[in-house]
Amino acid sequence: MISGRCAACKYLRRRCPSDCIFSPYFPSNNPQRFACVHRIYGASNVAKMLQQLPAHLRAEAANSLYYEAQSRTQDPVYGCVGVISLLHQQIHSVESQLAKTEAEIAVLNSLAQEPAQIQEHEVEAAFNNFLLEQDIIASRRFGHSTYISSNFI
Amino acid sequence: MISGRCAACKYLRRRCPSDCIFSPYFPSNNPQRFACVHRIYGASNVAKMLQQLPAHLRAEAANSLYYEAQSRTQDPVYGCVGVISLLHQQIHSVESQLAKTEAEIAVLNSLAQEPAQIQEHEVEAAFNNFLLEQDIIASRRFGHSTYISSNFI
Known part of the structure; x- marks a missing residue:
């Protein structure tokens, strides 16, 4: 069965609304990407940070949050x-x-x-x-x- | 009145236990430091990240989390x-x-x-x-x- 939900809504086991804040930046084919930022920042903080930005800057912000979350996972001290x-x-x-x-x-x-x-x-x-x-x-x-x-x- | 609570426990309006995970790294004389990491990561994520590390590495981790939180506050996109x-x-x-x-x-x-x-x-x-x-x-x-x-x- 094909699900239209993004990686975040799948992870959080909820319906993915048409205006989902995560959907454009956390596609369902990369569940690890959302899991990583969720583990470091928490979904609600990520949503808050994205919502505070104009739409055209959100993709870059999601990328940099993912990069930082990856770095923190690889090196939990620095x-x-x-x-x-x-x-x-x-x-x-x-x-x-x-x-x-x-x-x-x-x-x-x-x-x-x-x-x-x-x-x-x-x-x-x-x-x-x-x-x-x-x-x-x-x-x-x-x-x-x-x-x-x-x-x- | 002098309070013995650390900056985190003051911010979260709770009693500061003797084994508080925040207390050594978020002293009460620098409330902005805790407020900054709390805004970006959330107190429970910071506590979780510190708890997962051996005690002698926690101060460095708290410093790097603060540096990253400051950078995110100054530049919310990158x-x-x-x-x-x-x-x-x-x-x-x-x-x-x-x-x-x-x-x-x-x-x-x-x-x-x-x-x-x-x-x-x-x-x-x-x-x-x-x-x-x-x-x-x-x-x-x-x-x-x-x-x-x-x-x-």
Whole structure:
């Protein structure tokens, strides 16, 4: 028997009204999607959040709620915030690499301009100083380890 | 009159038991913190999520739930997922910058090795080709615009 009820109304064992708030975003062929957001937020909270939004933004909101609920299910301690921390670390690492590469260019450029005047050990010392400075700047700009915790306080 | 009840028990107008699940993470001097997670998840879901965790991880979980609830309150459509998208864009941008800088180094190095043999217009052409290749590689590696949506499906 084919049922016209959406995944939410099937899960909640109720009739699916024609103006059901869940129906467009929780189709019956994906029952796990509704079960996941229901477990984390509860059906009534999801309904409330969707109802407070204009209709054209509800699909995106349902998607992001599902993504967050999935993250919370996979990581019950950090949820989505775990992903955010990882991305901050990744940005920090790439920014450091970039700063080092820019320092290398600066040294190469200075070498190209005055090749005869600069001795090998001077280049090395200049490059190491540059790296040190860049590391200090990078750690000042991207001290991300405190980002999340300072937002929690 | 000083009340010993935590923010959750005050909000829910009930007695705060000595083993209250909320009490250590929702102190009475920050009522907004509990109100925020209650609005998004509901008190019973928060209690359930905390109870399912070992005691030493509950403080971190309460912090991340608060962070996510705050994000959802500020951005009811994308919540935390909006932050994740922004960070992906930021990584993509820094990775592109890094690829370009590395290309610049490769050109400078080849210039330093064979200065006499390379004409100016050849250097420019080689550099532009390098940038093009790096852009293609970067867009293959960091096609982040599809990341979130593919996780939603």
